[in-house]
Amino acid sequence: MTTRPAEDYRVDQGSRAFRGLYARNARAVISRGLLATRSSNWLIMVSGFFEPVLYLVSMGVGLGALVGAVVGPGGEEISYAAYIAPALLAVSAMNGAVYDSTWNVFFKMNFAKLYQGMLSTSLGPLDVAIGETFLALLRGALYATGFTAVMGLMGLITTPWALLMVPAAVLIAFGFASFGMGITSFLKTFQQMEWINFVMLPMFLFSATFYPLSVYPQPIQWFIQALPLWHGVELLRQLSVGIFSPATLIHVSYFLVLIAFGMLLTTLRLRKLFLR
Amino acid sequence: MPHNLAGQPVISAHDLSKHYGEFRAVDGISFEVPAGESFGLLGPNGAGKSTTMRMVGGVSQRTSGHLAILGLDPEQHGPEVRAHLGVVPQQDNLDEELRVRDNLIVYGRYFGLPLSYLKPKADELLEFAQLTDKASARVDSLSGGMKRRLTIARSLINEPKILLLDEPTTGLDPQARHILWDRLFRLKESGVTLILTTHYMDEAEQLCDRLVVVDKGRIMAEGSPARLIKEHSTREVLELRFGSERNTTVAPELGGIGERLEVLPDRILIYAHDGEAALEEVASRGLRPVTSLVRRSSLEDVFLRLTGRSLVE
Numbered sequence: 001m002t003t004r005p006a007e008d009y010r011v012d013q014g015s016r017a018f019r020g021l022y023a024r025n026a027r028a029v030i031s032r033g034l035l036a037t038r039s040s041n042w043l044i045m046v047s048g049f050f051e052p053v054l055y056l057v058s059m060g061v062g063l064g065a066l067v068g069a070v071v072g073p074g075g076e077e078i079s080y081a082a083y084i085a086p087a088l089l090a091v092s093a094m095n096g097a098v099y100d101s102t103w104n105v106f107f108k109m110n111f112a113k114l115y116q117g118m119l120s121t122s123l124g125p126l127d128v129a130i131g132e133t134f135l136a137l138l139r140g141a142l143y144a145t146g147f148t149a150v151m152g153l154m155g156l157i158t159t160p161w162a163l164l165m166v167p168a169a170v171l172i173a174f175g176f177a178s179f180g181m182g183i184t185s186f187l188k189t190f191q192q193m194e195w196i197n198f199v200m201l202p203m204f205l206f207s208a209t210f211y212p213l214s215v216y217p218q219p220i221q222w223f224i225q226a227l228p229l230w231h232g233v234e235l236l237r238q239l240s241v242g243i244f245s246p247a248t249l250i251h252v253s254y255f256l257v258l259i260a261f262g263m264l265l266t267t268l269r270l271r272k273l274f275l276r
Numbered sequence: 277m278p279h280n281l282a283g284q285p286v287i288s289a290h291d292l293s294k295h296y297g298e299f300r301a302v303d304g305i306s307f308e309v310p311a312g313e314s315f316g317l318l319g320p321n322g323a324g325k326s327t328t329m330r331m332v333g334g335v336s337q338r339t340s341g342h343l344a345i346l347g348l349d350p351e352q353h354g355p356e357v358r359a360h361l362g363v364v365p366q367q368d369n370l371d372e373e374l375r376v377r378d379n380l381i382v383y384g385r386y387f388g389l390p391l392s393y394l395k396p397k398a399d400e401l402l403e404f405a406q407l408t409d410k411a412s413a414r415v416d417s418l419s420g421g422m423k424r425r426l427t428i429a430r431s432l433i434n435e436p437k438i439l440l441l442d443e444p445t446t447g448l449d450p451q452a453r454h455i456l457w458d459r460l461f462r463l464k465e466s467g468v469t470l471i472l473t474t475h476y477m478d479e480a481e482q483l484c485d486r487l488v489v490v491d492k493g494r495i496m497a498e499g500s501p502a503r504l505i506k507e508h509s510t511r512e513v514l515e516l517r518f519g520s521e522r523n524t525t526v527a528p529e530l531g532g533i534g535e536r537l538e539v540l541p542d543r544i545l546i547y548a549h550d551g552e553a554a555l556e557e558v559a560s561r562g563l564r565p566v567t568s569l570v571r572r573s574s575l576e577d578v579f580l581r582l583t584g585r586s587l588v589e
Binding site: 019020021022023025028029031032035036039112113114116117118119120121122123124271274275 | 333334335336337351352353354355356358359361363365367369370371372373374375378382383385386387388431434
């Protein structure tokens with residue numbers, strides 16, 4: 001055979017925004033994720049579903065027997081299990097999204113070298129970020145659906161409004177996931193990655209997850225109310241009993257703003273994250 | 277706006293640099309590669325070869341300099357440029373969560389190629405890589421040579437115009453290396469532009485039409501393997517071993533034999549047009565080396581001459 005003529009070496013030049021970072025092909029990343037899940041890591045997926053369920057059974061049923069009934073969002077009495085179940089769902093949405101956008105990205109970037117392979121193709125970093133975020137949210141939606149079904153089986157659901165917990169959990173997950181990759185772009189070692197857990201665990205324990213915010217002195221209440229998980233917990237708790245207030249809108253808006261800032265941060269940091 | 281590149285190089289780098297803080301991984305290198313050429317970057321580990329390859333592939337941002345791949349800056353047009361590149365990284369980065377054939381198909385999807393094209397293409401490439409019977413195997417069950425061949429097959433899924441190969445045969449046994457070289461040679465014959473880095477001189481001699489010798493982020497010399505050897509070394513080399521203790525003490529007694537003398541920790545190299553004649557001269561001076569060997573000059577000698585160091589340390 002002969003050498004290709006140089007005319008073959010022509011590249012189509014578009015002129016749209018982000019063309020250096022984005023090839024409009026995030027679906028290839030998504031279908032890869034689905035195929036990988038189907039062929040090897042579905043077991044890990046299933047285990048992620050059980051974590052909040054185990055919490056709900058041990059704390060809600062076990063501890064709930066000692067606690068008895070508590071006051072719900074609308075001032076009505078509800079069981080302790082019904083009180084903490086939506087909070088556990090919010091925590092699970094947060095943990096899943098944070099794990100997927102930080103540790104998972106860090107590992108696939110530096111050890112499995114998966115992204116290195118993807119970025120050697122015509123995919124751009126934005127395709128990878130969108131695809132991976134979508135997969136994380138899809139997984140979050142499946143978990144939330146499963147958990148809501150468990151709540152239903154345990155008799156903890158009393159209103160159809162509770163079904164809205166599923167999209168709300170996805171909203172919460174999106175808020176955390178959009179920030180996660182941006183944060184990961186600043187972290188270079190395992191030790192630094194541990195800081196993420198250092199932030200997450202106290203947030204899980206103290207964001208009015210297991211008891212009302214009113215136990216804290218006022219300044220601490222303000223601090224907790226500034227954190228994202230508290231908004232997630234409150235939002236899902238209101239939805240679980242179908243009682244709304246102006247605060248509902250604030251919780252939703254909080255996450256919309258968080259998503260907007262997170263996506264901005266992550267997009268600005270994409271080159272630092274993927275093209276070192 | 278389509279870009280006509282007739283007569284232009286497919287890769288052109290001018291004063292390309294990449295610094296990590298104070299460290300200059302690539303320190304102002306310039307080269308051009310015309311279409312269809314097989315071009316090599318030869319140098320020891322840490323010379324800046326891989327960093328250069330990563331910049332060409334648009335996955336690492338340069339500190340300064342000018343770089344055009346098919347007439348485009350890979351930083352500004354990453355996806356467009358990479359659509360025409362095949363990349364074989366130094367370490368295999370196959371998708372361990374997917375089966376062998378799926379690795380090819382999924383990778384092709386990253387280029388936005390349709391399944392109707394990818395399915396027959398994947399089978400063709402498995403054939404090319406001699407992996408047809410491993411199509412549904414798990415990646416981690418493959419041997420090192422098989423993984424390497426799969427990585428190369430994967431890099432060809434988009435029928436690239438330029439193939440970037442970073443240390444393609446490092447860590448492979450001799451037989452696996454020869455199989456790979458044969459595959460690469462066929463690609464070269466089919467008109468693909470090959471850019472490869474290596475620290476193996478035999479690989480560079482076999483595969484490269486032209487190469488640059490790189491050390492500490494800089495280009496030390498450029499030319500075809502034969503020309504580099506002709507310019508920077510003699511026709512033959514006489515290797516003498518007197519035992520590690522005696523090499524340095526014997527060296528002064530060898531003065532005047534051949535054109536040049538190089539004393540290494542384990543042996544002495546005498547550069548001469550006629551190695552046998554040089555060996556006779558050594559014997560006539562009453563010196564008895566433990567072993568002696570006359571061989572042709574290689575790129576290893578060129579590298580030693582240019583940098584004062586061996587390629588493989």
